[in-house]
Amino acid sequence: MATPLDSFHAVIPAGGAGTRLWPLSRASRPKFLLDLDGSGRSLIQQTWDRLNDLVPAERIHVVTGHAHAAAIREQLPDLTGLFVEPSPRDSMPAIGLAAAVIGAEHPGAIIGSFAADHVIDDQVSFAEAIGQAVAVARTGLVTTIGITPTGPSTAFGYVESGDRLDVEGAGSARAVRSFVEKPDAETAARYVAGGAHSWNGGMFVTRTDVLMGHLERLQPGLHAGLRTIAEAWPTSSRDDVLDRTWPGLTKIAIDHAIAEPVALEGGMAVVPGEFTWDDVGDFAALLDIGAASSPETVWVDGSGLALSEDGTTIAVVGLDDVIVVRTHDALLVVARDRAQQVKDVVAELRRRGRDDLV
Structure with missing residues (x-):
């Protein structure tokens, strides 16, 4: 029997060095490979565990660089979908690569991107948020999970919610009015008091064809490069095409490439993430x-x-x-x-x- 998550693939971008956690976190051993909370599992292993509770291992994919590929394979022995970037190009090329390849192999697939280095408590609430986000994404909206603020933090960006959406299976979904950069303390306090703003946890859920369609409009050069790589992915020329095409891809974050402009066009939605969340940004x-x-x-x-x-x-x-x-x-x-x-x-x-x- 089909389930709401049957076409859902999880993507874990694993990059960055976590410089605010130096000297534990280094370029050769970034924070997502570390057990920082004493749980006995590294942050990327905890991310894997959360997602593997929702989808089988073959539908979990990691995008990382050459420097960390071996360590990730060691920590995630059941991982089969590993995308290795020739060089860091920020989150949009990383997520776009996975979307282009997954979408070519599985038309109609929905992907969700989840950072490798976040700590989330309450698996039940996390699963509820993912279920709602997938339901909304099926309608063609790019969907984010807005973290319910526990206080007026100035360390995170915010998502401003608008009108409630009528989507079956997603009773809490709302349109996104805008994404807001990290505010000052006074503005953050106003956001939290107003109730329309949530923290931007960097989680995005979308149909692969919708994401690629937005890229074609907004970042045509990046879209063309990713399409070229995806076409070569199942062939013996994969590595050559990847190495030749990747350096020319636009270096840009998914927030700037997709989330912010698509929100202004009315193409973004947000569902609440009512779980404890932290990006473990510093000590x-x-x-x-x-x-x-x-x-x-x-x-x-x-x-x-x-x-x-x-x-x-x-x-x-x-x-x-x-x-x-x-x-x-x-x-x-x-x-x-x-x-x-x-x-x-x-x-x-x-x-x-x-x-x-x-």
């Missing part, structure tokens, strides 16, 4: 999701998070809301409220030519 976020200090840590009139990757005992005396992270080759000390600035350390190390540390 303060790790504290928020309940990460615990290494057992060797000694606290004396202090508080915060202390992580020792190499087993070194860390002692903190008289410092509150402090984060201390030790690896075999680096030591980070940062105030919790300055956790976003850790990325500046990585920039400075690169300026000094210390790429070996990043």
